[in-house]
Amino acid sequence: MRQFFCRRKVKDRKSRSQPSSLIEPLESRTLLSADVVVDLHIGTASTLIAGVQPQDLIYDSTRDQLIVVMPGMVRRYDGVSGQLVRTLSIGGPLDNADITPDGSYLYLSRRSGQLVWKMDLSSNQVFGVVVSDPNLMVAADVAMGTAGVGAIVSFEPQPGNTNTIRQIGIPNGPVDDLVGANGPVTFNAFAVLARSADFSYIAMVSPDADYSYSGGVIGGVSGQGFGTITGLAVSRDGALHAIATGTTLLVEDASFGLVHQLAIAGAGVAFQSGGGCDVCGRSGDGQAEGV
Secondary structure (H helix, E strand, C coil): CCCCEEEECCCCCCCCCCCCCEEEECCCCECCCCCCEEEEEECCEEEEEECCCCCEEEEECCCCEEEEEECCEEEEEECCCCCEEEEEECCCCCCCEEECCCCCEEEECCCCCCEEEEEECCCCCEEEEECCCCCCEEEEEEEECCCCCCEEEEEEECCCCCEECEEECCCCCCEEECEECCEECEECCCCEEEECCCCCEEEEECCCCEEEEECCEEEEECCCCCCCEEEEEECCCCCEEEEEECCCEEEEECCCCEEEEECCCCCEEEECCCCCCCEEEECCCCCEEEC
């Protein structure tokens, strides 16, 4: 059985140098932190891929490839040998990314302008999808739901505006606001996204709110006072999610009830890839704990 791990830095547009991170299996949703090498754990062997700071990492299980998102380009590596398969130059800023459940498309946020990029992973063609008015907000994160849900996009709002979560139909639109029982889903700030490995559960967490989208239902709680979000992870089946903040690590169930709390500041978080409910956190100073 192959296991792939990496770390994600939760980017703060105003302070990108902060060493915060998110850890998840690549099969679920994978992104990188401050490491400049990628360690592919394949059975008992490991392959190190050296390179500059990636923006994001995605595992393409349909092709057994590692997709590395870098400034202005996307690189695809063989998941077994670690050999470079293809480099695709896109140009301009690239930020977070996610792959569709069938492996057909890769969607990439840019944190600039009005577009999210859609890459056809068979033809390697890239298309721009207009998702917002850049004077109001710019796309900063993307997470993929099941086939009927499509791509969920979170935004960095411009001063005086809100982050209105949007939904892109797969493969050809439309682009609409994500609407719950009380209208469009909005946050006062950028909300970090993470999803389960089976695409059934998407967590949306901002400095003050904790929401989810699962089974066509949007739920959540506000007034949480999390402050800076340094990491977010969802268990493989969506039963649990872990929120790392500047002061603590919280593990919650799907109803937002507190399951565990660890006094780890600025942690990266990971759920056990084998499907269990174990979660561990590692702080910036290397302290590690698990539950």
